[in-house]
Amino acid sequence: MAKLIECVPNFSEGRNKSVIEAVVEEVRKAEGVKLLDYSSDADHNRTVVTMVGTPEGVEKAAFNLASKVAELIDMSVHHGEHPRMGATDVVPFIPISDVTMEECIELSKRVGKRIGEELNIPVYLYEDAASTVDRKNLAEVRKGQYEGFFEKIKKTEWKPDFGPIQMNVKSGCTAVGARVPLVAFNVNLGTNNLEIADSIAKKVRFIGGGLRFVKAMGVKLEDRGIVQVSMNLVNYEKTAVYRAYEMVKMEANRYGVPVVGSEVIGLVPMKSLIDAAEYYLQIENFSMDQILEKRVAE
Amino acid sequence: MAKLIECVPNFSEGRNKSVIEAVVEEVRKAEGVKLLDYSSDADHNRTVVTMVGTPEGVEKAAFNLASKVAELIDMSVHHGEHPRMGATDVVPFIPISDVTMEECIELSKRVGKRIGEELNIPVYLYEDAASTVDRKNLAEVRKGQYEGFFEKIKKTEWKPDFGPIQMNVKSGCTAVGARVPLVAFNVNLGTNNLEIADSIAKKVRFIGGGLRFVKAMGVKLEDRGIVQVSMNLVNYEKTAVYRAYEMVKMEANRYGVPVVGSEVIGLVPMKSLIDAAEYYLQIENFSMDQILEKRVAE
Numbered sequence: 001m002a003k004l005i006e007c008v009p010n011f012s013e014g015r016n017k018s019v020i021e022a023v024v025e026e027v028r029k030a031e032g033v034k035l036l037d038y039s040s041d042a043d044h045n046r047t048v049v050t051m052v053g054t055p056e057g058v059e060k061a062a063f064n065l066a067s068k069v070a071e072l073i074d075m076s077v078h079h080g081e082h083p084r085m086g087a088t089d090v091v092p093f094i095p096i097s098d099v100t101m102e103e104c105i106e107l108s109k110r111v112g113k114r115i116g117e118e119l120n121i122p123v124y125l126y127e128d129a130a131s132t133v134d135r136k137n138l139a140e141v142r143k144g145q146y147e148g149f150f151e152k153i154k155k156t157e158w159k160p161d162f163g164p165i166q167m168n169v170k171s172g173c174t175a176v177g178a179r180v181p182l183v184a185f186n187v188n189l190g191t192n193n194l195e196i197a198d199s200i201a202k203k204v205r206f207i208g209g210g211l212r213f214v215k216a217m218g219v220k221l222e223d224r225g226i227v228q229v230s231m232n233l234v235n236y237e238k239t240a241v242y243r244a245y246e247m248v249k250m251e252a253n254r255y256g257v258p259v260v261g262s263e264v265i266g267l268v269p270m271k272s273l274i275d276a277a278e279y280y281l282q283i284e285n286f287s288m289d290q291i292l293e294k295r296v297a298e
Numbered sequence: 299m300a301k302l303i304e305c306v307p308n309f310s311e312g313r314n315k316s317v318i319e320a321v322v323e324e325v326r327k328a329e330g331v332k333l334l335d336y337s338s339d340a341d342h343n344r345t346v347v348t349m350v351g352t353p354e355g356v357e358k359a360a361f362n363l364a365s366k367v368a369e370l371i372d373m374s375v376h377h378g379e380h381p382r383m384g385a386t387d388v389v390p391f392i393p394i395s396d397v398t399m400e401e402c403i404e405l406s407k408r409v410g411k412r413i414g415e416e417l418n419i420p421v422y423l424y425e426d427a428a429s430t431v432d433r434k435n436l437a438e439v440r441k442g443q444y445e446g447f448f449e450k451i452k453k454t455e456w457k458p459d460f461g462p463i464q465m466n467v468k469s470g471c472t473a474v475g476a477r478v479p480l481v482a483f484n485v486n487l488g489t490n491n492l493e494i495a496d497s498i499a500k501k502v503r504f505i506g507g508g509l510r511f512v513k514a515m516g517v518k519l520e521d522r523g524i525v526q527v528s529m530n531l532v533n534y535e536k537t538a539v540y541r542a543y544e545m546v547k548m549e550a551n552r553y554g555v556p557v558v559g560s561e562v563i564g565l566v567p568m569k570s571l572i573d574a575a576e577y578y579l580q581i582e583n584f585s586m587d588q589i590l591e592k593r594v595a596e
Contacts, residue, residue, distance in 0.1 A: 004594060036593055052594050096594065181590065188582075245579050261582040267590045270568060273575035280578040281543050281571075284486075284559040292479065292565045295334050296302060296350050296394065297595050 414461025
């Protein structure tokens with residue numbers, strides 16, 4: 001099977017269509033890379049790009065995107081609801097097939113170095129590429145946001161991994177890293193009581209004593225008159241989708257509230273759902289090589 | 299996505315390696331075709347070949363295989379435990395991606411015609427390609443086997459669809475058809491009582507009043523001291539894997555017997571297992587286009 005890496009850069013422009021298109025064009029025209037999706041949110045004033053391709057293709061396309069963003073976006077006038085610290089805010093590389101996490105970490109370091117040195121932007125490595133434990137969590141790295149970084153960057157513990165050691169006023173700074181694919185999975189409850197969803201979310205998520213790789217919060221679905229436990233599974237291989245689902249169901253039992261459905265948002269790796277089939281059907285000794293489509297693609 | 303068809307020819311030689319290799323070589327060397335697997339059974343004296351490829355590639359490779367088999371295998375001296383009516387016994391074509399069943403039916407008719415006219419072998423169309431209801435079921439077509447066909451072929455209702463109207467002594471006759479992918483799925487029970495597995499099999503399978511697209515029988519797993527309900531799901535889109543599993547479990551309850559595991563034999567279409575994940579996780583509005591690997595392959 002071919003070596004494939006996914007890359008999901010987030011950049012700080014979600015309103016100006018001509019800027020957005022010019023940036024996305026850097027991915028569209030890249031060799032060995034396929035643009036799978038891009039979506040902009042005006043309130044967040046932010047665009048998320050999803051591409052997949054060969055290691056070389058993705059490496060070049062990610063740098064070219066950051067380069068175009070540095071040219072066209074000015075953070076000193078940027079406003080938006082989503083937390084952000086730079087014009088190219090975050091660039092994660094994700095192993096998809098025949099690629100190790102180690103290779104993605106090395107790749108993220110090469111791209112981070114180029115963004116730092118060639119574009120003169122302070123770069124922080126995060127998640128699996130992080131240089132210290134404190135830098136693993138993107139939320140920790142980004143805390144203070146663009147506006148706060150003029151002071152934060154001066155602290156010894158927040159010296160950038162690459163690039164200048166003072167803020168780039170126009171571009172802010174950029175987080176570059178490597179991580180496993182994220183699964184966005186929401187479980188719908190048969191109640192309109194947001195407190196119940198919140199309370200379940202707190203028990204299921206890592207920071208509340210729950211599952212190691214689950215982030216969760218309660219959300220109201222106004223139009224359906226129900227609530228949901230909205231989750232990000234940040235390592236579906238270690239914290240399986242079905243385990244998060246069963247734990248929500250178990251906690252909902254306490255309130256006599258039924259699970260009325262669930263939803264998978266965006267793209268998911270095939271294995272995250274095949275794992276659920278294996279669990280519920282009690283399949284022994286299953287190998288992903290038994291999946292017809294996988295064999296055909298090889 | 300590229301047009302892809304699977305083809306799984308079965309031929310009547312499972313012992314003579316040089317013959318087997320010579321036949322399989324016709325697939326290996328074919329353009330636009332990939333040999334996914336081939337396995338021979340000495341007791342059955344039979345080899346099953348699995349290939350996948352473009353419609354044109356698979357069409358040529360299937361005929362070339364039948365042609366090589368006609369040259370090398372002599373049915374008049376063939377013995378084996380598995381039911382068979384010809385040297386190339388059965389050639390099913392299976393739509394995999396971007397191909398309709400109608401296209402597979404047309405393809406099977408072209409291949410059947412060539413085997414009939416160019417190789418002088420009586421050909422019966424079966425399953426979705428069948429010319430009459432009686433010829434849909436391969437077991438019905440093959441009844442009497444090679445030895446019985448010298449008489450059976452004379453009956454009006456068993457006049458071949460293509461080729462000569464008398465037996466080919468050396469090659470027997472061949473069934474060519476189109477069908478959906480078959481899923482071989484076995485459910486293991488926590489008992490060594492074969493009668494229980496048999497009794498459950500009879501209730502779950504179509505002919506016993508069970509699920510429309512399930513064939514089933516009880517089987518003893520001597521080495522593990524347990525029994526299993528061994529099933530062929532001949533249309534997993536209409537009779538889902540999870541439904542067959544749940545029905546076996548439900549019937550096992552009557553005997554207080556637990557389901558201790560299950561197994562998927564050989565290759566399975568991704569959707570047959572994703573369907574189970576959707577069911578058990580109660581996923582709403584899921585689309586196969588959300589599978590990352592599928593999007594990447596497109």
